[in-house]
Amino acid sequence: QITLKESGPTLVKPTQTLTLTCSFSGFSLSSNGEGVGWIRQPPGKALEWLALIYWDDDKRYSPSLNNRLTITKDTSKNQVVLTMANMDPVDTATYYCAHRDANNRGDYWGQGTLVTVSS
């Protein structure tokens, strides 16, 4: 059974860098076709895709946030880390990680973690 769980700070100050960790089980990011994505959702608003990392360490980023995002994986720990630089109050959102299967579907999601950006 695949499970994912996001962790990180609940409150960050403007201009700070956010670091979120996705801890998962039930699959290996060293297996062909596997991947993990990050998605966020501001309160009352739509889902927004942020980044994807693949089993071969290929990475893809949202064009609108590309210069602020970094995604990495630690295969031995079954973790994926997303950093977002220069946080702003508009970045207040629930951040989700999701399993990306061999057909590029987001089939399993974490419960999400709410991050508030405020001074």
Next chain:
Amino acid sequence: DIQMTQSPSTLSASVGDRVTITCRASQSISSWLAWYQQKPGKAPKLLIYLASSLESGVPSRFSGSGSGTEFTLTISSLQPDDFASYYCQQYYSRWTFGQGTKVEIK
């Protein structure tokens, strides 16, 4: 990047109604489209993939159709558990989500 336009943004319906939600892609995505259901405070749940394939465990009243740039999600007979928000997602190139449709009780 590929843009997804979903309509309507809000839909008021009654239990038993047939409901249709539309999603349009800014370029052809073949059948690389998924539909998700999201309830307040919960993560999205995958309902449909490859435009028309039902995810395991999802009731058969949900169906999807379309290819290329035009797609629809249909709920044949709306049930109380179906009042939620629905999102389309293209996964032809990276991921992009539609703006969502909230299905409300009429």
